[in-house]
Amino acid sequence: MAGKTLYEKIWDQHVVRDNGDGTALLYIDRQLVHEVTSPQAFEGLRLAGRKLWRVDANLATPDHNVPTTDRSKGIAGIEDPISRLQVETLDQNCAEFGVTEFKMDDIRQGIVHVIGPEQGATLPGMTVVCGDSHTSTHGAFGALAHGIGTSEVEHVMATQTLVQSKSKTMLISVNGEVNAGITAKDIVLAIIGETGTAGGTGYAIEFGGDAIKALSMEGRMTVCNMAIEAGARAGMVAVDQKTIDYVEGRPYAPKGEQWDLAVKAWADLHSDADAKFDEVINIDAASIKPQVTWGTSPEMVVGVDQKVPDPANEKDDVKREGMVTALNYMGLTANTPMNEISVDKVFIGSCTNSRIEDMRAAAEVAKGRQVASNIKLALVVPGSGLIKKQAEEEGLDKIFTDAGFEWREPGCSMCLAMNADRLEPQERCASTSNRNFEGRQGQGGRTHLVSPAMAAAAAIKGHFVDVNELIK
Amino acid sequence: MEKFTSLKAIVAPMDRPNVDTDAIIPKQFLKSIKRSGFGPNLFDEWRYLDHGEPGKDNSGRPLNEEFILNQKRYNGAQILIARENFGCGSSREHAPWALLDYGFQVIIAPSFADIFYSNSFKNGILLIKLDADVIEQLFNDVAANEGYELAVDLENQTITKADGSVIKFDVDEFRKHRLLNGLDDIGLTMQHVDDIKAYEQRRSAEAPWLF
Ligand code: SF4
Numbered sequence: 001m002a003g004k005t006l007y008e009k010i011w012d013q014h015v016v017r018d019n020g021d022g023t024a025l026l027y028i029d030r031q032l033v034h035e036v037t038s039p040q041a042f043e044g045l046r047l048a049g050r051k052l053w054r055v056d057a058n059l060a061t062p063d064h065n066v067p068t069t070d071r072s073k074g075i076a077g078i079e080d081p082i083s084r085l086q087v088e089t090l091d092q093n094c095a096e097f098g099v100t101e102f103k104m105d106d107i108r109q110g111i112v113h114v115i116g117p118e119q120g121a122t123l124p125g126m127t128v129v130c131g132d133s134h135t136s137t138h139g140a141f142g143a144l145a146h147g148i149g150t151s152e153v154e155h156v157m158a159t160q161t162l163v164q165s166k167s168k169t170m171l172i173s174v175n176g177e178v179n180a181g182i183t184a185k186d187i188v189l190a191i192i193g194e195t196g197t198a199g200g201t202g203y204a205i206e207f208g209g210d211a212i213k214a215l216s217m218e219g220r221m222t223v224c225n226m227a228i229e230a231g232a233r234a235g236m237v238a239v240d241q242k243t244i245d246y247v248e249g250r251p252y253a254p255k256g257e258q259w260d261l262a263v264k265a266w267a268d269l270h271s272d273a274d275a276k277f278d279e280v281i282n283i284d285a286a287s288i289k290p291q292v293t294w295g296t297s298p299e300m301v302v303g304v305d306q307k308v309p310d311p312a313n314e315k316d317d318v319k320r321e322g323m324v325t326a327l328n329y330m331g332l333t334a335n336t337p338m339n340e341i342s343v344d345k346v347f348i349g350s351c352t353n354s355r356i357e358d359m360r361a362a363a364e365v366a367k368g369r370q371v372a373s374n375i376k377l378a379l380v381v382p383g384s385g386l387i388k389k390q391a392e393e394e395g396l397d398k399i400f401t402d403a404g405f406e407w408r409e410p411g412c413s414m415c416l417a418m419n420a421d422r423l424e425p426q427e428r429c430a431s432t433s434n435r436n437f438e439g440r441q442g443q444g445g446r447t448h449l450v451s452p453a454m455a456a457a458a459a460i461k462g463h464f465v466d467v468n469e470l471i472k
Numbered sequence: 473m474e475k476f477t478s479l480k481a482i483v484a485p486m487d488r489p490n491v492d493t494d495a496i497i498p499k500q501f502l503k504s505i506k507r508s509g510f511g512p513n514l515f516d517e518w519r520y521l522d523h524g525e526p527g528k529d530n531s532g533r534p535l536n537e538e539f540i541l542n543q544k545r546y547n548g549a550q551i552l553i554a555r556e557n558f559g560c561g562s563s564r565e566h567a568p569w570a571l572l573d574y575g576f577q578v579i580i581a582p583s584f585a586d587i588f589y590s591n592s593f594k595n596g597i598l599l600i601k602l603d604a605d606v607i608e609q610l611f612n613d614v615a616a617n618e619g620y621e622l623a624v625d626l627e628n629q630t631i632t633k634a635d636g637s638v639i640k641f642d643v644d645e646f647r648k649h650r651l652l653n654g655l656d657d658i659g660l661t662m663q664h665v666d667d668i669k670a671y672e673q674r675r676s677a678e679a680p681w682l683f
Contacts, residue, residue, distance in 0.1 A: 013675075021644075021649075027668070082526050082527065083503055133563040133587055147563035148570075148587065149594065150507075155657055155661065159658060161661060163660075165646075197560055200586075231560070297490050317488070321487075329530040437494045437495065443517055
């Protein structure tokens, strides 16, 4: 018998019952909760008179609506009354149902996908869900993690299970070593450029190969974060010593005897050498350049040394029209060199790139330099209160503010502009987030996805530039 | 959940690939703590010329006359035909809520994003995947005939065109069953409470750090 993939191993360990109709009831070990996709789920429970099946499996924090400026007034400081109500509703629901919540004024508050791993609430081998598509992030720990809708959030709250059909499996192997200045973000953008945004639909993707193994846990989280942009609900990376070292000692991680037991079990959390994937894609790490998106879908991406693609060269009708629409929206002309495109705002943050390593990479570029005069706003938004604190201890905040960046409080911020941080129509942004959809960062706003170092470089130069020109 | 059995209705075309859930229902409307009332803001940024906000009266807002759903001939459409990877991006269930609230009960496309796919069925929307060339023909038919209708029959898994020709479609058995009967997932799972408890007992012995 052929060996098993990592996905199949975790799947098998979590089947509560085979429904006999192509679906299984899958046990969920951890649910993360935030204010946007949970109110209707709590309301559903309330209406049906149901309780949470396992209160301790849930962990909540507000992130999407929280202001990133002064927090001293707490919830009362959220100016938009509708945003405020949503955060208040989360507080009330968590209190009523007994769910642990890191509230707005808690130093542990942050973007839900940052705090799960930071707290050790995300562990290898777990099934992790959250009403948010970027739950794929947690797969970096060798967990099966995916986003769900609000009906499913309610289902997990009530039953600790989900009805699921098995995904197909895909291995994306990034072989060899990346060049200088290439980060996890460039790797994943290059992957999406290759597979397309629908390439992973129906699959659980495992990322492997030397270049993935060489990444830190932060880097692996960045890659898995964007599995959803490749169309896959779940992305994952095998467990190794780095995973275990990262988890050890975190507040929610097992301790003592339990830790030893867990580590022993986690040793098996990798695909067997003879496991069969439904699809295998190989990518040469050395071929990856610093990436910049040019369109309104993450697959519309090129190296910074390239030009804006010309729709005239696209043979597929639907794709060509899509390109024309995108260029129109982005206010770009085909064949413009990417490094001649100037930007108005810079955003460093989001669940893709707001961890300490991202802060350090951006600070390295910003250090001793000044934000270009054409930049109206350069924002750095750490992913959690604890990251903010650590960065401040390392003096990174000072580097940023000296260079002319704003240093903010943790949250989703301008990744989706649900709070006050947003683009004005036609403003162009170098952003470390994960989606460049129309209007994502503000109606009419134009988003280019890049790595933290590339975003910082764009802030300093005022236009896109190969980060290697600034770090030698 | 409402049942879905069959529907004969006007078809509207959404002729672009990768329509994402941010476009279907922009983020400012996600601040609602309710499940209903999203219809007037479906495709808000494409549909109106001004900026929409929750709580704003939509009746007097300037319409983008070029946007497909604002064309009179598609008034009352309940079937949407679309291009590949429809519903990609954010997992927001507000997207199917908005589509349903607007009136769409069936969406036909070459492919759908995974999370959107399951979210839609959970809300009683039938998603049908057809080959791209079959869909291309539907786009042509819709463009050529004002008031173009299709008849969708879930039990028999058929779409019948005005000329009487029939397109067969596939759908997972379990999704079909739930939709036809309007079954509540949580209620169904609750029938297996003993299995869940047995699993927890077994698993907590094997992996105690998870409990
Ligand atoms: S940072 Fe952006 S992508 Fe991540 S959870 Fe927040 S809004 Fe979603």
